[in-house]
Amino acid sequence: MNDNAPSPEELRKNMLANVQKQGYAKLPEVARVLREVPRHEFVPDASLADAHNPWQAVITHRFADGTSLSCASAPFVVALMLDQLAVERGNKILEIGAGTGYNASLLAELTGIETNVVTIDVDPAVTEQAERNLSAAGYNGVQVVTGDGALGVPEHAPYDRIIATVSPWDIPSAWWRQLSPGGRLVLPLRWRGQSRSVAFTYRDGRLVADSIELCGFVYLVGDDEGEKSAPITDDETIQLHWDRDQPFDIDALQGVLDQPRSTAWSEVTIAGDEPHDGIWLRLTVTDPQVCRINVPADAKPSVCDPISPGRAPALVEGGSLAYLTSRRREDDGGSTRWELGAIAHGPDAERLAQRLCDEIRAWSVHRDARKPSLVVFPADTPDSALPGPAIDKTHSKLVLAYEPE
Incomplete structure (x- = not known):
């Protein structure tokens, strides 16, 4: 002892x-x-x-x-x-x-x-x-x-x-x-x-x-009907996760990462310990095509290189996919920062990568200081009675919005 x-x-x-x-x-x-x-x-x-x-x-x-x-x-x-x-x-x-x-x-x-x-x-x-x-x-x-x-x-x-x-x-x-x-x-x-x-x-x-x-938690047992998931690689190691109200054509995304890569950079940088999760939260308000890409920690960067191992926000449109990434940069004083950007694949890769970079730049104006409002209504609430577009779930409707500046 x-x-x-x-x-x-x-x-x-x-x-x-x-x-x-x-x-x-x-x-x-x-x-x-x-x-x-x-x-x-x-x-x-x-x-x-x-x-x-x-x-x-x-x-x-x-x-x-x-x-x-x-x-x-x-x-x-x-x-x-x-x-x-x-x-x-x-x-x-x-x-x-x-x-x-x-x-x-x-x-x-x-x-x-x-x-x-x-x-x-x-x-x-x-x-x-x-x-x-x-x-x-x-x-x-x-x-x-x-x-x-x-x-x-x-x-x-x-x-x-x-x-x-x-x-x-x-x-x-x-x-x-x-x-x-x-x-x-x-x-x-x-x-x-x-x-x-x-x-x-x-x-x-x-x-x-x-x-x-x-935050992250163990899922509620039995509450898995709303979130969908499917692999997009032949070895099934890289998966997408999306909500059932998002009409994704997962078959069109099979092998999308094998298609040529288009990379765009936002010129927005963060320190190594600076949070960037506000980008994902913002995307849930501004872009109905946002979802999650899950990538194993040992995946080769040449195949998929998200900003963090495990999971990252992604945008899907038809047979194209873009996800959040970063690269190391040194400023004039020798300090290390990370520039945020997007990697995309598919027929509309270049446009989708630029769209994600536009969202990164919009987020950067306020960083995490500006968060959206969130009001949840019962599922039987008519859309005409809602203050904005809703994310439809089984028992509820989520309405997220940013207040005018």
Whole structure:
């Protein structure tokens, strides 16, 4: 045993300091519960260092194919979403996705009444884990339910706050019905191939967003009907992901990366640690052809060279495809920056690459300081009653727009 090893209390203090340095845990109560609740007790198989790593999720269960089924979210993500949720004392709270029980313990501390917290998960192994961890940590009043999270838990509704720690493609109608007027809903919502933690307030039959932040989560089980995916290479390693309301001809894109490459550069540069995800968010407002390209980390740049390994925004039109890329540049002072650009293939490659560069330049004017409004309407809302074009889902319609400058 190392007598000089930091205690869990010290590790939580350091964890919180690092999270706050990045701009999370802004609310004093959120900072308090992150500092006080023993996170390591909810991930007993992880080392103390891993349990308190500000940027690391701790995986506790996996599907047979190796993808994550349950985890304790990274502390910075936990802080981000709890800031968005803005729990008040005495609030009734529903959590979708029980995980390790850690988040439910934080919610219990924030509301001050353990029995006001209900957490649900479809997998009995996950709920058993959460219930066991909560009990061991002294949170015996939290109500743990095994069931379909998309149905909520109506017997305890209405809720002042609903938080989903699994990522849905749509907002189930049951969540709308179980949320009190004026209540808040926070969830990692997916559209156009990307995921954002969005905080909504329920007003006049609509969900009005006031916070949209980049995030990634385990998908909501059974919620896979809306996002489509298919390979575009013969070896099936590179795939496109798009929404069902986007009329893509995936057959026309087979082998598109084998066609001549057209590259365009925007003259917009970023530092190595500067975020660029606002480009993708902007594209979901301005271009109905935006989707996601998934590329293995070991793919040859000569075949596909996106801005980051794994995934990047792409534009599709007919049999043509363009995606976001970057190249290293040195400024006059010798500092390294990265110029943003587009690589395109297909009959309209040159035009599509220039279109993506135009969007990069438009984003650069405000960078991430300017975010769109997002209002969600019930799916049966007539298009004539919407304030703009909608992204159609099963239970809802998303309307994104930029306010006039």
